[in-house]
Amino acid sequence: MAWGRLRKKKEMPGGLWSKCSACGTMVYNKELEANLLVCPECSFHHTVPARRRIEMTADPGSFVEHFTDLQPRDRLHFVDQEPYSEKLKRAQQKTGNTEACLAGTCTLEGIPLALAVLDFSFMGGSMGEVVGEKVARTVELALEENLPVLLVSASGGARMHEGAISLMQMAKTCATLHAYREAGGFSISLMTNPTTGGVTASFASVCDILVGEPGALIGFAGPRVIQNTIRQDLPEGFQRAEFLLEKGQIDRIVERKALREELARILRYAPMVRALQDA
Numbered sequence: 001m002a003w004g005r006l007r008k009k010k011e012m013p014g015g016l017w018s019k020c021s022a023c024g025t026m027v028y029n030k031e032l033e034a035n036l037l038v039c040p041e042c043s044f045h046h047t048v049p050a051r052r053r054i055e056m057t058a059d060p061g062s063f064v065e066h067f068t069d070l071q072p073r074d075r076l077h078f079v080d081q082e083p084y085s086e087k088l089k090r091a092q093q094k095t096g097n098t099e100a101c102l103a104g105t106c107t108l109e110g111i112p113l114a115l116a117v118l119d120f121s122f123m124g125g126s127m128g129e130v131v132g133e134k135v136a137r138t139v140e141l142a143l144e145e146n147l148p149v150l151l152v153s154a155s156g157g158a159r160m161h162e163g164a165i166s167l168m169q170m171a172k173t174c175a176t177l178h179a180y181r182e183a184g185g186f187s188i189s190l191m192t193n194p195t196t197g198g199v200t201a202s203f204a205s206v207c208d209i210l211v212g213e214p215g216a217l218i219g220f221a222g223p224r225v226i227q228n229t230i231r232q233d234l235p236e237g238f239q240r241a242e243f244l245l246e247k248g249q250i251d252r253i254v255e256r257k258a259l260r261e262e263l264a265r266i267l268r269y270a271p272m273v274r275a276l277q278d279a
């Protein structure tokens with residue numbers, strides 16, 4: 001999985017200034033922050049930490065976090081350059097979160113919804129058992145409370161440190177979404193840069209409406225892996241949101257500054273969309 005490389009490249013470093021990884025411009029952090037982490041020079045939509053994403057999305061003060069008791073475990077005692085348990089501890093200290101997913105309920109322009117947001121700053125937003133469980137429980141909560149659900153992805157894919165258990169999360173989240181859908185639920189997937197691997201290949205791609213942020217890398221294997229495997233040049237813009245919209249893989253692209261308004265509009269359309277899909 002490619003999250004290690006992506007993380008280094010895409011994460012904005014601390015301090016007063018950051019270098020935009022897309023255009024190379026030095027951007028004043030306060031300006032970047034005021035611009036919702038979109039580069040003022042090239043409009044690249046940088047990856048947003050989960051907490052910040054919730055602030056950007058939910059009505060102020062409306063988010064209620066759920067499932068905070070779920071703690072990751074190093075079941076396989078996995079060691080690569082260092083023990084997985086150490087990596088987890090470091091990621092928890094760095095982000096202040098227990099895992100790479102924050103989940104709960106909120107309102108958006110007054111509309112109640114359940115949401116789960118992946119945090120790329122926590123081990124590349126990779127999906128292990130806790131991330132998968134939080135996503136599945138968010139969907140179950142939405143089902144119980146008759147809410148629409150919003151799943152926001154930024155992920156390098158399945159978390160290899162958890163082996164087959166991480167892969168199982170793909171089936172689990174999809175099965176939960178299917179049951180929710182059958183019961184009349186309405187889900188939106190927001191795919192942000194980067195959404196890859198087992199997350200793209202599971203819950204992020206099977207919601208009712210798939211929204212991408214501009215320029216987001218969305219794919220299964222990364223472009224370099226594919227290029228090296230097939231030994232052919234890839235088409236221009238391959239695996240970017242715009243390319244996927246053109247091919248019909250996602251439904252729309254929404255700029256971050258318009259996102260709240262657009263998500264609210266989609267949520268208001270939900271009963272109509274459901275009726276059309278069922279017709």
Ligand SMILES: [Zn+2]
Nearest residue numbers: 020023039042
């Ligand atoms: Zn830029």
